Amino acid sequence: MKSDVEIAQEANMLPITQVAARLGLNEDDLELYGKHKAKVSLSVWDKIKDRPDGKLVLVTAINPTPAGEGKTTTTVGLGDAFQRLGKKTVIALREPSLGPCFGVKGGAAGGGYAQVVPMEDINLHFTGDIHAVTTAHNLLAAIIDNHIHHGNELGIDQRRITFRRVVDLNDRALRQTIIGLGGKVNGVPRESGFDITVASEFMAILCLATDLDDLKARINRIVIGYTFENKPVTVADLKVAGALTVLFKDAIKPNLVQTLENTPAFVHGGPFANIAHGCNTIMASKFALKLADVLVTEAGFGADLGAEKFLDIKCRFAGFKPDAVVIVATVRALKMHGGVPKTELAKEDLAALKKGLANLEKHIENIQSFGLPAVVAVNAFPTDTKAELDLLVDICQGIGASVAVSEVWADGGRGGLALAQKVMEAMEQSNNFHYIYDVNMPIKDKIAAIAKTIYGADGVQFTPAATKTIDELTALGFDKTPICMAKTQYSFSDDPAKLGRPTGFSITVKEIRVSAGAGFLVAMTGDIMTMPGLPKRPAAEKIDIDNEGRIVGLF
Secondary structure (H helix, E strand, C coil), rough: CCCCCHHHCCCCCCCHHHHHHHHCCCCHHHHEEECEEEECCCHHHHHHCCCCCCCCEEEEEEECCCCCCHHHHHHHHHHHHHHCCCCCCCEEECCCCHHHHCCCCCCCCCCEEEECCCCCHHHHCCCCCHHHHHHHHHHHHHHHHHHHHHHCCCEEEEEECCCCEECCCCCCCCCEEECCCHHHHCCCEECEEEEEEEHHHHHHHHHHHHHHHHHHHHHHEEEEEEEECEEEEEHHHCCCHHHHHHHCCCCCCCCCEEECCCCCCCCCCCCCCCCCCCCCCHHHHHHHHHHCCCCEEEECCHHHHHHHHHHHHHHHCCCCCCEEEEECCCHHHHHCCCCCHHHHHHHCCCHHHHHHHHHHHHHHHHHHHCCCCCEEECCCCCCCCHHHHHHHHHHHHHHHCCEECCCCCHHHHHHHHHHHHHHHHHHCCCCCCCCCCCCCCCCCHHHHHHHHHHCCEEEEEHHHHHHHHHHHHHCCCCCCCCEECCCCCCCCCCCCCCCCCCCCEEEEEEEEEEEECCCCCEECCCCCCCCCCCCCHHHHHHHHHHCCCCEECCC
16 A cells, blocks of 8 residues: 555646646746745735635544544545536645654645645645744744843843744753853843744734734734733834744745645645644635635644634634535544544444444534534545444434545545535535624633533633633733634543543633734643654654655655
């Protein structure tokens, strides 16, 4: 069996200019990064802004398990299927982070015969957008410490600096650090630490900005800490928003690539969904909606994280109105949610499947609670039995969700035609899309609305520190924003061991972080960390390159 990277290396890629031509773009509309990658010039927007929007399809999934779900693979295959049905289609994905690529799972550009290419480039540096985020973030961090070193005119309390540094790698040793050691010439010693780049507020800003002016305005609003008088200190106070925005002059432009079947694909922005908002850029999505009949996009992890944030945060800021939501599930993963160990997944087990299906049922209910139609994509595996597939289909139909078996991993767009037909039917239905909460509600009420409606929690517990911060942020006027929940992806609860559809639990909010530039508050729950660590056997051990430049082991 060929690996994903081997399949990608055999792809018959078109010059990116030909892919762009399918969208009505010419070479003058592009900034080429070699033969198969390009950025779309911002000037294109003036040509297309008055066009009607195409249809918007969001792809999400059940809570992930080690058995795998295939959300990105389904997104790519569904886009290829729409293209086969004569729909002008664009796929929009997030950029992979180098942290997971070398750490937990290897590449993240789809799989099998449903991939975006050039797969190696997309997974390794790509067009440098994530590096731009890292550089801008760390420039601001350096300016903060430089300001304190040179007299601290703003009166920044170094004990209350909330802005840390970032690196796009999994490095647990950097979670907590002491900086400024080595004497007076090296700055003022203080505690600090590193987060992974995709958790940076700059990444969230890049993904939520609607143009360069909006990006600069958001950067100006970033709160880096507080003064000794408990006043927030912003980038505007430090007078460096212009310099920071310069570093995004290219990064803000959507990246255009293609699938194995030459369907146009935007791969742009990369926030994680368990510690950030988990969606690709508004820039890529708004361009795609004007250029195509159908935009197929994905949101990270399960629908309790990525989809909720896509709908409550991204759609709120961009004014998007989805037409249908696809929920990806596998028989294997659902059996794990029903208590079957990974080693026993090949055996038919209808009782475990039925128990695990409660997880899928809750995700379907959640999407319906937003007023949207849900289509279940069953990502097929050879070990799935007819009885298992029939049971899954019956339960989905029983709660009002359309369902189709998807075989895009093995058969590309052709394997997604049945799913595409179901999604087209859903797109034509009228829907009553609405948000789960009003941004003007008190902070605790918004968090409770997410926890009770989306997670099925009985309530929310707030630590004294979180309550104190909520009171302070409310007094400072930071309370009228959406909420970005930082929570384990493995469970509806904040306990990763509680699989399926847990009941009788509450969510504990340990900390609230303000992301004034991004425009939301981050509620930290459970043991979620903003800097992952490497596993005992990182993916880096399997990745190599030969003298001809051929990469192996990248998934």
